[in-house]
Amino acid sequence: xxxxxxxxxxxxxxxxxxxxxxxxxxxxxxxxxxxxxxxxxxxxxxxxxxxxxxxxxxxxxxxxxxxxxxxxxxxxxxxxxxxxxxxxxxxxxxxxxxxxxx
Amino acid sequence: xxxxxxxxxxxxxxxxxxxxxxxxxxxxxxxxxxxxxxxxxxxxxxxxxxxxxxxxxxxxxxxxxxxxxxxxxxxxxxxxxxxxxxxxxxxxxxxxxxxxxxxxxxxxxxxxxxxxxxxxxxxxxxxxxxxxxxxxxxxxxxxxxxxxxxxxxxxxxxxxxxxxxxxxxxxxxxxxxxxxxxxxxxxxxxxxxxxxxxxxxxxxxxxxxxxxxxxxxxxxxxxxxxxxxxxxxxxxxxxxxxxxxxxxxxxxxxxxxxxxxxxxxxxxxxxxxxxxxxxxxxxxxxxxxxxxxxxxxxxxxxxxxxxxxxxxxxxxxxxxxxxxxxxxxxxxxxxxxxxxxxxxxxxxxxxxxxxxxxxxxxxxxxxxxxxxxxxxxxxxxxxxxxxxxxxxxxxxxxxxxxxxxxxxxxxxxxxxxxxxxxxxxxxxxxxxxxxxxxxxxxxxxxxxxxxxxxxxxxxxxxxxxxxxxxxxxxxxxxxxxxxxxxxxxxxxxxxxxxxxxxxxxxxxxxxxxxxxxxxxxxxxxxxxxxxxxxxxxxxxxxxxxxxxxxxxxxxxxxxxxxxxxxxxxxxxxxxxxxxxxxxxxxxxxxxxxxxxxxxxxxxxxxxxxxxxxxxxxxxxxxxxxxxxx
Numbered sequence: 001x002x003x004x005x006x007x008x009x010x011x012x013x014x015x016x017x018x019x020x021x022x023x024x025x026x027x028x029x030x031x032x033x034x035x036x037x038x039x040x041x042x043x044x045x046x047x048x049x050x051x052x053x054x055x056x057x058x059x060x061x062x063x064x065x066x067x068x069x070x071x072x073x074x075x076x077x078x079x080x081x082x083x084x085x086x087x088x089x090x091x092x093x094x095x096x097x098x099x100x101x102x
Numbered sequence: 103x104x105x106x107x108x109x110x111x112x113x114x115x116x117x118x119x120x121x122x123x124x125x126x127x128x129x130x131x132x133x134x135x136x137x138x139x140x141x142x143x144x145x146x147x148x149x150x151x152x153x154x155x156x157x158x159x160x161x162x163x164x165x166x167x168x169x170x171x172x173x174x175x176x177x178x179x180x181x182x183x184x185x186x187x188x189x190x191x192x193x194x195x196x197x198x199x200x201x202x203x204x205x206x207x208x209x210x211x212x213x214x215x216x217x218x219x220x221x222x223x224x225x226x227x228x229x230x231x232x233x234x235x236x237x238x239x240x241x242x243x244x245x246x247x248x249x250x251x252x253x254x255x256x257x258x259x260x261x262x263x264x265x266x267x268x269x270x271x272x273x274x275x276x277x278x279x280x281x282x283x284x285x286x287x288x289x290x291x292x293x294x295x296x297x298x299x300x301x302x303x304x305x306x307x308x309x310x311x312x313x314x315x316x317x318x319x320x321x322x323x324x325x326x327x328x329x330x331x332x333x334x335x336x337x338x339x340x341x342x343x344x345x346x347x348x349x350x351x352x353x354x355x356x357x358x359x360x361x362x363x364x365x366x367x368x369x370x371x372x373x374x375x376x377x378x379x380x381x382x383x384x385x386x387x388x389x390x391x392x393x394x395x396x397x398x399x400x401x402x403x404x405x406x407x408x409x410x411x412x413x414x415x416x417x418x419x420x421x422x423x424x425x426x427x428x429x430x431x432x433x434x435x436x437x438x439x440x441x442x443x444x445x446x447x448x449x450x451x452x453x454x455x456x457x458x459x460x461x462x463x464x465x466x467x468x469x470x471x472x473x474x475x476x477x478x479x480x481x482x483x484x485x486x487x488x489x490x491x492x493x494x495x496x497x498x499x500x501x502x503x504x505x506x507x508x509x510x511x512x513x514x515x516x517x518x519x520x521x522x523x524x525x526x527x528x529x530x531x532x533x534x535x536x537x538x539x540x541x542x543x544x545x546x547x548x549x550x551x552x553x554x555x556x557x558x559x560x561x562x563x564x565x566x567x568x569x570x571x572x573x574x575x576x577x578x579x580x581x582x583x584x585x586x587x588x589x590x591x592x593x594x595x596x597x598x599x600x601x602x603x604x605x606x607x608x609x610x611x612x613x614x615x616x617x618x619x620x621x622x623x624x625x626x627x628x629x630x631x632x633x634x635x636x637x638x639x640x641x642x643x644x645x646x647x648x649x650x651x652x653x654x655x656x657x658x659x660x661x662x663x664x665x666x667x668x669x670x671x672x673x674x675x676x677x678x679x680x681x682x683x684x685x686x687x688x689x690x691x692x693x694x695x696x697x698x699x700x701x702x703x704x705x706x707x708x709x710x711x712x713x714x715x716x717x718x719x720x721x722x723x724x725x726x727x728x729x730x731x
Binding site for chain 2: 021024025026027028033094095097098099
């Protein structure tokens with residue numbers, strides 16, 4: 001099995017992170033923002049795995065499990081909040097709930 | 103008996119408290135009873151104390167009674183102590199007796215006024231403050247009374263406060279005397295710092311240890327003089343007194359003629375040892391007195407308002423007292439204070455009766471012929487006027503002013519110049535007094551009035567006029583039998599330089615000069631105002647005459663001068679600073695932080711994507727910095 005160089009893995013992780021960030025910034029639909037956040041989390045997880053492989057340490061994969069668990073919890077909370085938001089405002093547009101202005 | 107002393111100031115104070123707390127809830131009868139009764143009992147206590155003081159004079163010549171320690175801050179421990187000697191006894195008796203008579207008069211004069219209980223509350227507070235002032239043993243207590251009478255003066259000048267003019271006059275009196283009070287306070291501080299006590303007698307003992315003309319004595323004396331000048335309406339702070347006449351007439355009689363305005367004279371007499379240590383300060387006192395007595399007498403000649411004539415006359419007579427103090431004739435000054443308190447308050451009470459009888463008429467040229475319609479008032483007024491002018495054969499007594507003039511003549515070369523000026527002053531005194539008498543009581547006028555003044559007003563007025571006449575009586579006894587008169591009694595408390603004429607004929611010569619001057623003044627006035635009034639009109643209509651008249655009518659234009667010199671520049675300065683340019687820095691600081699706040703709050707727009715963008719940008723910048731640095 002050919003070894004993928006660490007640089008390539010990190011570049012992919014960075015690109016994925018940027019895609020996720022762009023999604024968070026550009027999208028107005030809150031479900032897509034949540035999806036983009038997941039992408040960003042997975043990009044971080046990928047970076048951990050690549051780094052763990054590079055240094056031949058298991059820590060990177062351990063770290064990924066933490067991120068996975070955290071992401072699951074975050075999605076659960078996030079989805080329930082989205083459900084509430086839809087009930088209350090009957091919209092998923094983040095602009096509709098920018099009531100907490102300074 | 104002497105231990106009753108504390109009752110003298112406390113009783114009017116209690117009266118004030120009752121009237122102030124009871125207010126309009128008390129009926130008029132109760133108000134009069136409390137208002138007059140408190141001063142009446144105070145007078146009784148004062149009389150008992152005086153009798154026992156005169157008969158059983160304490161060995162040291164004074165009596166002091168400590169009530170309690172006022173405060174204690176380190177070594178500084180002034181006490182509430184009353185001090186009685188010949189000087190404060192004289193003042194106390196005059197204040198209570200004149201105060202009582204004027205309170206009785208006021209029950210009739212103010213009978214239909216809605217502020218009846220307020221009036222008596224203020225008057226009682228005034229009498230209490232004045233008594234504290236004259237009985238005070240230390241300068242701090244004296245200052246308490248000093249400010250108390252100033253406050254009452256303010257309250258009573260502005261008694262009819264609904265009229266703007268009255269409120270302004272009250273404010274003016276308060277502010278002008280405040281200048282003097284501030285100077286006086288600085289003088290007290292100076293004395294405390296250099297002598298270490300505020301008790302008057304120890305201060306005087308300490309001061310007499312200095313060499314004559316020591317800078318400390320001169321400075322302290324001049325600072326105290328500043329206070330005296332303000333309170334006693336002398337040059338250059340005399341402008342408030344004529345305007346103070348807008349107050350009720352009993353107030354003008356009690357506060358602005360008999361008692362409060364002479365507080366300055368009392369202050370200088372009380373601290374006469376200090377003044378005697380500084381020839382320069384004494385000379386300034388004499389100069390101020392002479393200048394004031396002349397300027398005020400000229401102004402009195404030109405006034406039309408009966409109360410303003412008397413006000414200028416008061417300023418002029420206090421000028422005589424200052425002149426006496428300036429040449430070291432302490433006893434003569436206080437003697438003149440006593441007679442002045444009686445006859446001037448009598449004149450004011452008479453003026454009040456006339457004003458009330460003619461329905462608030464103040465202009466003397468719209469009066470006339472009142473000697474037929476107000477016969478009793480005329481007689482008493484005439485007696486008081488003759489006492490003011492001093493014509494011994496008619497008034498049967500020696501006049502206190504003659505003591506002053508004699509002392510001035512004998513005080514040295516500079517004294518002769520002042521004597522000439524002061525004698526011109528007696529001529530003018532006769533002029534303005536009898537101008538008033540001739541215009542108001544002689545000439546044509548109504549035969550009778552709709553209603554005669556109440557006996558409650560006429561009787562106290564007549565008593566005061568008689569007291570004024572009689573005030574010189576002890577001296578007649580002195581001259582005739584060599585008994586120690588009132589003058590000698592005062593001199594025992596305030597020993598001044600003994601000055602005597604070389605011969606008896608000198609006394610009589612000078613007496614003749616004074617009588618001649620007064621009689622000449624009366625005669626000229628009779629000629630001008632009774633026999634040939636057209637001369638006055640023709641003089642007043644010439645260019646110089648009319649200008650001079652207007653100038654004197656305005657009190658030599660001091661108000662105008664102060665307006666130009668002090669008030670206008672001050673108002674301009676205040677206008678300049680209307681926008682608070684000093685505050686600009688602080689206002690700018692506040693504006694800047696407010697602007698920054700607005701900018702920052704723009705970023706809190708509730709839009710979650712902006713926040714994320716901010717977070718990301720911040721992270722990039724921080725990481726970029728880490729990489730670069």
